[in-house]
Amino acid sequence: MSTQIAGTRVAFLGTGTMSEAVLSGALSSGLAPSDVVATVRRPARGEELAERYGVGTTTDNAAAVRDARIVVVGVKPKDVAAMLDAVSDALAPDAVVVSVAVGLPLSLYARHLPAGQPVVRTMPNTPAQVGAGVTAVVPGETAGEDDVALVEALLAGTGRTLRITEKEIDAFGALAGSGPAYVFYVVDAMAEAGVLLGLTRDVARSLAVQTVLGAGRLLDETGEHPAILREKVSSPGGTTIQALKRLDDGGVRAAFLTALEAARDRSRELADELG
Ligand SMILES: NC(=O)C1=CN([C@@H]2O[C@H](COP(=O)(O)OP(=O)(O)OC[C@H]3O[C@@H](n4cnc5c(N)ncnc54)[C@H](O)[C@@H]3O)[C@@H](O)[C@H]2O)C=CC1
Numbered sequence: 720m721s722t723q724i725a726g727t728r729v730a731f732l733g734t735g736t737m738s739e740a741v742l743s744g745a746l747s748s749g750l751a752p753s754d755v756v757a758t759v760r761r762p763a764r765g766e767e768l769a770e771r772y773g774v775g776t777t778t779d780n781a782a783a784v785r786d787a788r789i790v791v792v793g794v795k796p797k798d799v800a801a802m803l804d805a806v807s808d809a810l811a812p813d814a815v816v817v818s819v820a821v822g823l824p825l826s827l828y829a830r831h832l833p834a835g836q837p838v839v840r841t842m843p844n845t846p847a848q849v850g851a852g853v854t855a856v857v858p859g860e861t862a863g864e865d866d867v868a869l870v871e872a873l874l875a876g877t878g879r880t881l882r883i884t885e886k887e888i889d890a891f892g893a894l895a896g897s898g899p900a901y902v903f904y905v906v907d908a909m910a911e912a913g914v915l916l917g918l919t920r921d922v923a924r925s926l927a928v929q930t931v932l933g934a935g936r937l938l939d940e941t942g943e944h945p946a947i948l949r950e951k952v953s954s955p956g957g958t959t960i961q962a963l964k965r966l967d968d969g970g971v972r973a974a975f976l977t978a979l980e981a982a983r984d985r986s987r988e989l990a991d992e993l994g
């Protein structure tokens with residue numbers, strides 16, 4: 720039987736955008752709100768999370784980890800080491816520390832945690848909030864198969880998970896971790912173009928959103944290569960090929976290649992600066 724998350728106590732340390740998305744997805748797959756404590760810097764943010772999800776909240780990170788079997792560290796990369804130092808003495812020896820931070824290697828966690836503390840490095844993305852995310856899972860050397868399965872059970876309601884090696888995670892982050900931002904950028908640009916053509920803002924935005932949603936589902940459900948699906952839309956002598964030519968003239972494909980390289984390189988820089 721697959722590992723279930725129900726009954727597991729989970730602490731989220733620093734509950735901003737990404738941790739809230741993971742929390743929201745996890746609650747939909749059996750994690751009980753009463754088993755969750757989410758830490759915040761501002762009490763008003765705690766009240767917001769308590770009202771929205773029914774979880775416990777606190778500003779005391781060390782107190783939050785005391786009974787936790789899973790501890791998700793959701794602060795910005797520059798704040799991770801200080802957070803680990805603050806909670807390290809309060810962790811149960813079997814608590815699995817889950818990293819979501821871009822760039823930071825497992826070795827940083829090992830340096831700031833008690834010897835043997837299980838750690839799992841992940842790279843989620845924000846569609847986790849609606850159960851449509853994809854998360855990379857890299858088991859640390861100290862994490863047993865039970866620990867990794869438990870983290871995967873936590874992530875089950877957030878979408879898909881994929882075990883990869885630590886060498887691959889910077890590329891994964893550049894594509895899937897940051898990827899939703901590229902799609903939102905394209906949707907915004909398409910909607911603006913619709914306004915240029917005379918549509919109202921509301922109509923233009925809803926057409927752009929529905930088109931991206933539909934195209935994503937078509938890709939997923941048919942399993943067809945995107946180039947084939949693109950060909951099926953661009954009829955010879957038709958309209959779409961005219962638009963695609965302008966995208967090529969504008970260097971959009973090449974820009975994607977250099978954009979992902981830049982995101983990947985920034986993860987490596989963060990590892991050099993902070994790791
Ligand atoms: N936003 C995204 O799409 C993704 C983010 N990540 C990673 O997730 C992590 C968090 O990023 P975001 O959620 O975007 O940032 P965020 O700024 O929204 O969340 C960080 C939260 O931590 C809180 N915090 C900071 N210090 C704290 C402390 N001492 N005690 C309690 N709370 C504290 C902040 O108040 C904030 O709410 C980063 O390490 C990032 O690399 C990974 C994949 C995607």
Ligand SMILES: O=C(O)[C@@H]1CCC=N1
Pocket residue numbers: 821892896897
């Ligand atoms: O931009 C960032 O640093 C984070 C990591 C991946 C997505 N957002």
